[in-house]
Amino acid sequence: MNRRRVLVVEDEPMIAAAVADRLRAESFDVDVRADGPSAVSAFTDETSDAPPGQPFDIVVLDVMLPGFDGLEVCRRLHAVRPVPVLMLTARDAETDILVGLGVGADDYLTKPFSMRELVARVHVLLRRVERATPDPDPAASSAEPVLLLDGLEISPSERRVRVEGAEVHLTRTEFELLICLAARPRTVLGRDQQLAAVWGWAGHGSTRTVDSHVKALRRKLGGDRIRTVHGVGYALDVAR
Ligand code: CA
Numbered sequence: 001m002n003r004r005r006v007l008v009v010e011d012e013p014m015i016a017a018a019v020a021d022r023l024r025a026e027s028f029d030v031d032v033r034a035d036g037p038s039a040v041s042a043f044t045d046e047t048s049d050a051p052p053g054q055p056f057d058i059v060v061l062d063v064m065l066p067g068f069d070g071l072e073v074c075r076r077l078h079a080v081r082p083v084p085v086l087m088l089t090a091r092d093a094e095t096d097i098l099v100g101l102g103v104g105a106d107d108y109l110t111k112p113f114s115m116r117e118l119v120a121r122v123h124v125l126l127r128r129v130e131r132a133t134p135d136p137d138p139a140a141s142s143a144e145p146v147l148l149l150d151g152l153e154i155s156p157s158e159r160r161v162r163v164e165g166a167e168v169h170l171t172r173t174e175f176e177l178l179i180c181l182a183a184r185p186r187t188v189l190g191r192d193q194q195l196a197a198v199w200g201w202a203g204h205g206s207t208r209t210v211d212s213h214v215k216a217l218r219r220k221l222g223g224d225r226i227r228t229v230h231g232v233g234y235a236l237d238v239a240r
Contacts, residue, residue, distance in 0.1 A: 004057040004126065005029045009039040009073060010088065011065050015111075019060060022115040023122070031056075036067035040076045043083075055081075058125055060118070061105070062088045063098070071103050078104050084125040084172070088113075092208055099212035102220075104171050107199070108209065124199060128172070147182055150238035152225065154182055163221055173198060174217045177210075181226065181236035190233040210234075 010016040033039040063070040087105040095108040147154040153162040191207035
């Protein structure tokens, strides 16, 4: 199996070097870019150092960048193909705003962060992508049922969601949160349980991240399908 490739986009040289060194120590191939336009061209293989035909597996992306910012980079990368994005933000509040905008990043890390945490998040995102890769056996995937819940139609194999017949576009994280809630409708799930199910580890990472993604998911699903139980967590409310 090829070594996995990471595109690191960060304009602060100290942070960029520290992140790249640590990821290389973890056996990743790392390309570093310091502004929006060169990040996009590295991704589209115009200026990449790596042999052609070996795409990036994941992108670690700073928000504030010269040229155009991380939001625009994220949009342009996803216009080429889906790739997991770990966004580096300056403040927790910024994360809330980004999630609200539906930028499409899969996870957020607030500066300053530890290199250990960064590596943990990168591995979690890569594992999630591997888990989500469709089964190559068509008989197996077509056998997967579509979940029908009170006007909500969820197809895990196609990763599609419809609300009252209209398709809604969710980020990977929002989709997995919805799956987590829909697996036990009307049951209150704690933020820690959701962190463990969606982000793959418990007691690590911020429950604020769950809140932000739930907010975005609730907005996209409309109505009052996701109920907040203050101090506890969330439940997907569906009619019996
Ligand atoms: Ca920056």
